[in-house]
Amino acid sequence: MKLHEYQAKELLAKFGLPIQSGGVAESVEEALEVAKKLASRELVVKAQVHAGGRGKAGGIALVSSEAELKDAAKRILALKLKTAQTAGEGIRVSKILIETRADIVKELYLGITIDRERGLPCIIFSTSGGMEIEELARRSPEKIIKLHFDPVIGLAEFRARELVLSQGLPLVLVQVITRLAKVFVDLDCSLLEINPLAIGSKGQVTLVDAKIILDDNGLARHPELEGLRDEKEEDSREIEASKFGLSYVGLDGTIGCMVNGAGLAMATMDLIKLAGGEPANFLDVGGSATTEKVTAAFKIILRDPRVKAVLVNIFGGIMKCDVIAQGIIDALKEVKMTVPLVVRLEGTNVEKGKELLKHSKISIITASELKEAAEKVVTSIHGHPRQ
Amino acid sequence: MGILANKNTRLIVQGITGSAGRFHAKQMLEYGTRLVGGVTPGRGGETAEGVPVFNTVQEAVQNTGANATVIYVPALFASDAVMEAASAGIKLIVVITEGIPPLDMIRVKLFLEKFPDVRLIGPNCPGIITPGECKIGIMPGYIHQRGPVGVISRSGTLTYEAVWQLTQLGLGQSTCIGIGGDPVQGMNFVDCLELFRSDAETEAVVLIGEIGGSAEEQAAAYIEKDFKKPVIAFIAGLTAPPGKRMGHAGAIISGGSGKAEDKIARLERAGVTVSRSPAEIGNTLKERLSYLVKRIS
Numbered sequence: 271m272k273l274h275e276y277q278a279k280e281l282l283a284k285f286g287l288p289i290q291s292g293g294v295a296e297s298v299e300e301a302l303e304v305a306k307k308l309a310s311r312e313l314v315v316k317a318q319v320h321a322g323g324r325g326k327a328g329g330i331a332l333v334s335s336e337a338e339l340k341d342a343a344k345r346i347l348a349l350k351l352k353t354a355q356t357a358g359e360g361i362r363v364s365k366i367l368i369e370t371r372a373d374i375v376k377e378l379y380l381g382i383t384i385d386r387e388r389g390l391p392c393i394i395f396s397t398s399g400g401m402e403i404e405e406l407a408r409r410s411p412e413k414i415i416k417l418h419f420d421p422v423i424g425l426a427e428f429r430a431r432e433l434v435l436s437q438g439l440p441l442v443l444v445q446v447i448t449r450l451a452k453v454f455v456d457l458d459c460s461l462l463e464i465n466p467l468a469i470g471s472k473g474q475v476t477l478v479d480a481k482i483i484l485d486d487n488g489l490a491r492h493p494e495l496e497g498l499r500d501e502k503e504e505d506s507r508e509i510e511a512s513k514f515g516l517s518y519v520g521l522d523g524t525i526g527c528m529v530n531g532a533g534l535a536m537a538t539m540d541l542i543k544l545a546g547g548e549p550a551n552f553l554d555v556g557g558s559a560t561t562e563k564v565t566a567a568f569k570i571i572l573r574d575p576r577v578k579a580v581l582v583n584i585f586g587g588i589m590k591c592d593v594i595a596q597g598i599i600d601a602l603k604e605v606k607m608t609v610p611l612v613v614r615l616e617g618t619n620v621e622k623g624k625e626l627l628k629h630s631k632i633s634i635i636t637a638s639e640l641k642e643a644a645e646k647v648v649t650s651i652h653g654h655p656r657q
Numbered sequence: 658m659g660i661l662a663n664k665n666t667r668l669i670v671q672g673i674t675g676s677a678g679r680f681h682a683k684q685m686l687e688y689g690t691r692l693v694g695g696v697t698p699g700r701g702g703e704t705a706e707g708v709p710v711f712n713t714v715q716e717a718v719q720n721t722g723a724n725a726t727v728i729y730v731p732a733l734f735a736s737d738a739v740m741e742a743a744s745a746g747i748k749l750i751v752v753i754t755e756g757i758p759p760l761d762m763i764r765v766k767l768f769l770e771k772f773p774d775v776r777l778i779g780p781n782c783p784g785i786i787t788p789g790e791c792k793i794g795i796m797p798g799y800i801h802q803r804g805p806v807g808v809i810s811r812s813g814t815l816t817y818e819a820v821w822q823l824t825q826l827g828l829g830q831s832t833c834i835g836i837g838g839d840p841v842q843g844m845n846f847v848d849c850l851e852l853f854r855s856d857a858e859t860e861a862v863v864l865i866g867e868i869g870g871s872a873e874e875q876a877a878a879y880i881e882k883d884f885k886k887p888v889i890a891f892i893a894g895l896t897a898p899p900g901k902r903m904g905h906a907g908a909i910i911s912g913g914s915g916k917a918e919d920k921i922a923r924l925e926r927a928g929v930t931v932s933r934s935p936a937e938i939g940n941t942l943k944e945r946l947s948y949l950v951k952r953i954s
Contacts, residue, residue, distance in 0.1 A: 384759055386840045386870045386907070389766050404912055420767060421760050458758050487906060488758035490733060517904040521896075532838060532904025533812025533867055536893035537935035543896050544934050552897070554904040557795075557813075585814045585821075587797035588684065616821065618797060640818070640936035 271484045274318045276367045277498050278480040285453050287446060289477050292369030294318065301343035301368055302336065310370045311335065315342040318365040319351045320503045327351050329363065332371065339368070361503060372476045377466035378439070379403055380447065382454040385418060391454060393417040393425065393447070397437055399466035425451035440473040457495070458488020507551075507570050514566040515556055523548025525647055526571035526580040528564070530555050530589065538583045538644075545644035547651065550577045559584065559594050565601035572605065581647040582613045583640070591615045591623030599630045610635060610650035614643035659787030659832040660807070660852040660859075661749055661776060662725070666791045669717045669747075670695040671738045672729035673705045677753075681729065681795055682706045688792040693721040714738075714745040725749035727784060727793050732756035735780065736765045743772045751793050752779035752843070759906070762841040777843025781905065782835040783813040794835065796820075804829015806942065807853040809846055810865035811838050811872070811905070815893060815935065819865055822939025828946075831859040838905025840869065846876035850884055861887045861946055863938065864929070866920055868894035869908045873920040877927035889930045889942045892917045 273281075279289045293304035305313060317329030324330050329351055331342035343366060350360030377399035385392040395415045398406055407414055415433065419425045430447040434440070446467070454462045461483040468476045484495060501509055511518030517532060521539075525547045529535035532554045539549040551574065555567050571580060584594050598613060614637040615623045627634050635650065637643035668685070672678040673695025683706045686692050694709045694717045701712035711717040714726065726747045730738040735754040742750050757780045769775055778785055784794015788801035800817055802824040810816040816835055823830060834849050836842055846864060853859045862884075866873040873892060880888055895917040897903050899910040910916050921931045932941035 384763070384840065387875075389763055389841050391760070391763070421763055422767065455760060458760055460759070485758055485760075486902070487732065487756045488760065490756065491758060519898070519901050519903060521898060529814075531812065531814030532908060533810070533815035533865070533893050534818060534935075536867060536897055536903050536908070537815050537818070537891070539896045540893060540933075541935055549896055552903055585817050587800075587814065587817055588680075588795060617800070617817070641934070644936075 271486060271489055271499055272320045272503070273482045273484065273498055274320065274365070274500065275316065275480055276318055276365070278482040279477065281457065281482065282453060282477060282480055285449050287449055287453075287477055288475050289480070290369040290372050292367055295343065295366050295368060296364060297347070298340055298343045301339060301366060304368045305336070305339055308368070308370050312371045313339060314369050314371050315339065315346060316367045316369070317346050317349060317351060317363040318367055319361055319363055320500070321351050321361070324351065364502065372468050372478050373470035373472070373474070374466070374468040374476070374478065375471050376469040378469070379406070379465045380450060380467045381461070381463040381465070382450060382459065383461050388418055390418040391421055391451070393419065393451060395433060399468075403465065419451060421455045424448065424455065440469060440475070442473065443469070443475055446475050457482070458485045458491055459483065460485040507573060510566070511553070511570055514563055516563060516567055516570070517552070517554040517556075518570060519552040520574065521549050521551055522576070523550045524576050524578040524651060526550045526574065526577040527583065528553050528555055528567045528571060528580065529583045530557065530559055530585065534583065534585060538581065541640055541644045542581065542647065545641075545648045547644070547648040550574055557589065559589060559597055561597040561600040564597045565604050568601050568605045568607070572608070577609060579610045579612065579647050579650045580607070581643060582611070583643060584615050584617070586615065586617030586619065586623070588618070590619040591617055592619045592626055595623035595626040599626065599632065602632045607632065610647070612637055612643055612647040612650065614638065614640065659790060660849075660856050661834070662785045662787045662791040662793050662832065664691070664790050666725045666749070666793070667691050667693045667721060667723045668725045668727060668793060669693060669714070669721065669723040670729065671714065671726050671742065673697055673708075673710055674700050674703070675729055678729040679705055681727075682708070684798075685792050688798040689790070690792050693723050714741050714747060718745045718747065723747065725751070725793065727751045727753060729753050732758075736761035739765050739777065740768050743769055743775045748775055750775060750777045750843070751782070751784050752777070753782065753784060753795060754779075755781040757781070757839065759839070759841045762839065766841065766843075778834060779837040779839075779843060781839045782837030783816060785832065785834045787832045788830055796833070796835070800824055801833065802829040804831065805858060805860035806830050807849075807856070807859040807862040808833040808865070809849040809862065810835055811867050811907070812865055812893065816865055818935060819863060819891065819938040823863065823942065826939045826943050828939065828942055831856060838867070838907050840907035842907070845872050847879045850876060850879055853886070854884055859886065861889070861942065863942055864888055864890040865938075866890060866892045867905065867908050868897050868903065868910050868917050869905070869915040871915070874923045877923040877929065880929060881927035887945050888928075889932065889938070889945055890924050891932045891935055891938045892920045892924070893935065
């Protein structure tokens with residue numbers, strides 16, 4: 271779950287990390303209120319969106335007067351910035367963060383993530399902050415230092431000290447680094463990124479920007495953080511799906527799919543493409559496909575106006591095919607299927623399941639094999655297979 | 658012989674009194690697995706599906722001589738269950754549970770360094786089956802047939818799909834291992850390949866991978882160096898978009914790495930035949946091994 275910069279900073283401040291004074295505003299009036307409480311007139315106004323690249327898109331402004339603040343707040347709150355979820359369209363900026371400007375002499379990069387291969391959390395550090403870390407990794411990998419650490423022990427102070435001293439940086443940075451490692455572990459993050467981590471003219475440290483992504487599995491341990499979710503930044507279908515215990519990812523194609531199992535669901539998308547079609551979504555209906563779940567799944571898939579056909583692919587293991595078939599039939603009493611539906615069942619009680627579908631009053635195209643199922647669904651749109 | 662799970666496996670179910678634990682305990686017993694007991698703290702003294710329930714894994718081991726466990730414990734308590742099992746002397750730990758925070762798995766694996774002879778499989782996996790001998794997990798037994806093919810997979814139902822294709826072609830399985838869909842896990846492809854390498858019964862391996870991480874790339878490096886038996890593979894997620902978690906916690910293309918096409922290319926360089934279609938997994942192996950099918954029939 272992604273957090274906004276202002277939310278990340280609030281959490282970090284609670285752990286004793288140094289951030290600039292500031293506040294969040296949702297209107298020009300609120301922005302002026304926030305500014306009144308700040309000690310300086312030299313401020314920075316930042317769009318609060320989950321997207322990266324805010325600066326380039328005009329989402330960050332430096333202001334030195336009330337007039338400039340008003341203009342910047344007005345302009346930025348009217349911006350539509352693109353996010354990964356809303357590829358093509360943008361999200362209207364609804365919140366801005368107004369902060370006192372940091373005194374920056376040096377910009378560092380500090381990121382923490384989980385290194386899957388090593389099976390350990392890893393700090394990624396560079397004295398070349400303020401730029402894209404992937405860009406830096408490409409251009410000058412030698413400028414990146416990695417420190418893996420044991421989450422039970424945390425990052426030992428002596429290791430942070432070694433790092434800081436080897437880079438000629440002020441010792442006050444040591445506690446900042448060990449505390450950031452603690453935040454990562456204590457909050458079950460999947461990513462924590464401070465870019466830039468700034469050193470000022472008096473050697474003071476500031477977290478100028480902060481990005482936190484909380485691990486979806488870890489979130490179950492932190493129910494109080496669930497309230498930080500910004501549903502406006504998420505695909506509403508994904509949110510709807512997760513309420514029913516379904517996994518959904520929207521794509522660009524015209525063939526909706528419903529499958530039990532994530533691996534099989536990905537494979538079904540791949541299969542549709544091989545048959546000449548384009549998948550409209552990924553949807554894992556899970557191991558216990560009840561009528562309620564199947565109904566919810568159909569509704570979510572059909573909300574996409576691009577969907578011209580639907581493929582249901584179920585391999586019934588413990589879940590019996592006749593039970594699933596009945597679930598589909600019952601679901602279709604509530605959901606009107608306005609596009610061709612291909613159902614491929616395999617596994618336990620498959621013959622019973624197919625009989626049920628055959629004798630239902632709903633028009634369902636059945637298939638036994640994977641390849642046949644993909645070809646039938648593509649044909650249902652294009653009138654012929656397309657290989 | 659099959660690997661890891663066989664007729665000498667004496668299994669307990671941690672979480673046996675929960676609905677999933679109870680249901681699958683019954684299924685495993687019906688398959689012929691030597692299920693000797695179960696553990697649910699506070700329910701010691703009861704019986705579930707005909708086997709005794711204990712309060713702790715230690716008690717279960719003392720009373721039944723159990724050497725393996727399958728864990729159906731909720732996500733936030735599962736890592737504790739793993740550590741308890743290892744501490745009690747259990748040598749094979751299979752974790753079915755999905756949703757375990759990765760930092761918990763990291764802590765578990767660090768804990769298991771004290772127990773180097775313990776094998777951990779999962780989490781978020783269907784389990785392991787040596788057909789006709791021992792089923793540990795939630796897979797449907799009937800789709801399996803005993804034979805010379807080892808199967809290693811990150812998936813659940815996609816594995817069943819592949820196994821069903823193999824069975825229908827007369828290509829039986831020695832052992833099928835679901836290593837699971839999470840980013841931090843127990844045994845990986847290489848660990849399983851090492852065991853298949855020294856298993857005389859296994860003559861070929863089917864590897865089922867997906868986007869995310871570098872397990873398939875590591876497998877490729879091992880295969881080209883040290884694995885002479887034929888390997889075929891299918892990698893799910895060629896059509897997956899970058900940056901999105903596709904159901905499994907570990908199925909995500911991030912920072913440009915973990916793509917299916919890169920895994921496929923790396924595996925092919927190592928001499929692995931990669932099926933581009935999930936419908937052709939069985940046929941791909943059959944073609945690679947036409948002599949094996951003749952021998953069986």
